[in-house]
Every structure is written in structure tokens, then in C-alpha cells.
Amino acid sequence: MPGPERSLRPLELPRGALDPDSVPLYERAALWLWDDLRVSGARIGDRLPSERILSDRYDVSRVTLRSALALLAEHGAVQAAPSRGWFIAGDVTSPTSAARVEGFADHAQKHRIPTSTKMLLSRVRPCTVREAQRLRIAPGEDLFEMRRLRYANGLVVVLEHNRLPLALCPVLADTDFTHASLYATLLTADPPQIPRRAEYAVEARPPNREERRALELEGTSVPVLMARQFTYSQHGYPLELTDQAYRGDRYQFRATIT
Template sequence: MKNRRPVRSAPLAKIGRASLDRPLPPLYYRVSRTLEQRIRDQHSRVGDRLPSEDDLCREFGASRITIRQAVGRLVEQGLIVRRRGSGSFVSAVKEPRAATPSKFTGALEDLFAEVKAVRTKSAEIVEEVPPAEVRVLLGLGVQETVAVVRRVRTFRDRIFSLSTNYLPRSLGAQLSESELYQYPLLQLLEEKLHVTFRYADQTVEARLADEDVARALDVNFGDPVLFVERLMFAEAARPVEVVRSYYRADVYRYQIRLVRSRKAPFHWRLHDDVR
């Protein structure tokens, strides 16, 4: 497993057509989309001050005019408010939704069926300090590192997903990148490392592709993608793994069946037998 320190992303202005192999939207639009995603992901909260124009110019390799256009777009959306002499501040964010109980449609075997139908195009295993929200989910210390498995996968020879798995280092140390091309990670964890998963909490939401996701999935910057986060639990309700996946909207479809309850006519439930 490789050690890797966080690195600063290349300025958006330096990412040209060759990186995505297709024309990019105007720079102000890409900057605006990136800032918007940060706000909606709650990296910036209501009342937080945006970085100064100079800081944004340096971060994105853009001119003041471009940054003003980008921020102006957020003002029009109601996400940012300008205060003369003080700067720009976050005025609205996406409200977090309360989690509701859910379960796999069927059993864990359904996950095996899903991942066995795809192929791995690229894979790596590195050791990193995880994002704060992942650290909280796994109950880790502030500077504690984890094994990070990143894969780009294909379905019927089309790029399908970008997945990042966060695992304890003890598990990551027993995996090799070559194995990831031969077997699904879920299968390796259960059959090779003898991790028995009991249940998982999963959230699904629509997001906009940032530069890294767009490059990996071969889509345009700002295109809609499906984001799925899964927290996997082993015995004794012990959280073991966080899986974050981005799926191409034109390739992946999420489908469930809701069955009307006989006891409560206005209540619907997930049908357990759907595959």
C-alpha cells in the first residue's frame, strides 16, 4: 500500500481539452460550479466568508473579471450575498435530510451480482488521512490514516463508475492492486479477509461532476452524475468501510419497487425480492 500526502489540485485554467478529450465550458462557469458544489456539500456554511478575489484568482488560475463573473452567478442563485467593504458570504446551503431506515433490496448477494457485472479499468491502493466526514463515520482520530482504494470501472466496455473505498489499514495491507483487477473488492473482503458484513446504510443523491470526476468518467465538467455513499457494518454494528461512488447518469440506473401495505393503505415499503 502506497503512502500519499494530500496534493493541491491543478488550477482549472490549466486543464485543457486534452485532459477531458472534449470542449470545456467557460472558465467562469467551471469556477462557479466548483464553488457551488462546495457550498451544497456544506464545506462552506451559512455566514462563512468566501476567500478573497486574490485567493480565488490564485486557486483557479483565473483573472479578477472571471472570478467576479463566477461569484455573480452564485449571487443570482441566492447562494452568495455581497456586502460592500466586507466581501462575499454564503447565504444558503442545501439542507441536510434526516436519514430514514433502509436496507438492501434482497441481500448482500445482490451487491456481489452488481459488482461482478463490471470490469476494473484502473485501480490503486494508497494510505491517506480521510476526509473529515469519513473519519467521523468510521470513528477515527483526527490524523489517523486509512487504506484508500480507488477504481474506475467499466460496464460492457463503457466507463461506468469512479469508486473510492475507505478501509482500516490492517485490511488494506492485505490487498494488492493486481487482485482488484481480478475480483470485486467486496468479494475479497468477505472471502479472503473474512469480513462478514451484516448491513449497510446507503444514501443516493444527484451531484455535479467536478474536474476529477469528469476526467475519470469521461463526461463534461458540471454534468449530472449519481453519487452513492454506503457505510458498511460488520458484526456488533461495527462500521468497517465507507464507499463513495460516482456513476455516469447515462449508464447507471437505480431502480426499486415499492409495495403498498395491506395493513396501512397509505404506507408503502420496499419489496424485498427485487433484484
């Protein structure tokens, strides 16, 4: 992937210059990697070292490193080439121009909350007529579907149900989302799928039988906060349908209204 012979600009991320310790580890890893590439004289089109080498170099897990690479990809700095690895794609864009929807893992990582996941269902199936209408695809097209229980600090917080058109990111079917981040996987797809905008609705209601069992609510009067999210990509087309049932005593919804 040859490119112009010019040096790379600094990467600036929110909060980094103010208090480095408040920045999530994957953001710091992105900064370390980009600074090292600049200092080493790397050029646009150069290939990055392997993920194993980079994770060892910065003493981070593969999951954290992939989130760092996804962040750099989101800013236009690197891109993945199937079966070839990662390459420097260009100079970084403004962080404000690359705002995106965050997932459960993104939010927890920002706030340094340890998380874990229990996979209940992961499969590819034909989409229904209703799903096809929402996602603007043909009925019967392949849909990737998964159900997961998400834990924070060892406590179950949310039962999550995701559905995405498989054609947008075929690697979804082969990814272990017990450990991987859905949005990080979308960001590193070829081409990248950036969750840019979402319609989000929340309602409080009593849990149904599945939610009561999964969220460990038997014998309690705790309600669930049911969140329905319809996410669009950077190109404006439908990307994801998500239903999330949160334990009402372990989740707080906040919004700024202007």
C-alpha cells in the first residue's frame, strides 16, 4: 500500500492532555502507538507490526489493542487489510468529527469498570419481514443475532439482544463476543462500519419470565428498564437493532436535553 512520503501529525484525543490517568487504557495505547510511529519516521502506507508484537510492546491485552486500533481507524489513521494486517492510512481526523455511538464495553472501559459476558445465543438466521423493513434489506437475507448477559463488577446488569445484517460485516459470524466488543469489530471491518447515530427509547416495566430469571430478579419487585436502540452507520443506513433489558436497581439513564 504505497503512499505519499510525508510525516504524520500528532494524534489528539479528548482529556489526554489534561489528565492521562483518566483516559481509558485503549485510548492511551492508541496514543502510545501513534506517537511511536511518528517518532520512528513511519510513513503513510507502512505496515504496522503484528497484534502480538504490539500487545507485548505496550503490555496490553489483544482486546485492548484491537480497541486502540479501532479508535485509530475511526480517526482515519490506520486501516485493516484482510489477511495482511494493519497499515497507516493517513493523518488523523478531528475527534469531534468522528463522534460515534458507544456500546456497553466502551462505556465500562471509559469508567474503568471490569466487565464480563455470558453468551446465550449466537447464530446466523434469515431475517423476518419486520426486521427486513427496519434494516432495509430483503426478507430472508442473512441476519447475525446474539443474546448476551453483561456483567459489571461481577453483577449482572443487562440482558442484550442484537441483530445486524451479516452482509455489512461477515466476520460477525466467526467472532467470539464473549470477549470481543461488537462495536470494535464493526470498526475494524472491511470496509469499517461506524455506529454514527442511534434512535433510543427507554421504558420501565415489570420483567417477563426470561428477564426475571436471567437478571436474577426472582423474589424481588425490581423493574427492568427496557431500552430499544436502532443504530445507523456513518453512511446513514441501518446497522443494528438492539433490545436491552437493564436491572432497574443497577442502571441509571442520563440524557442532556438542549
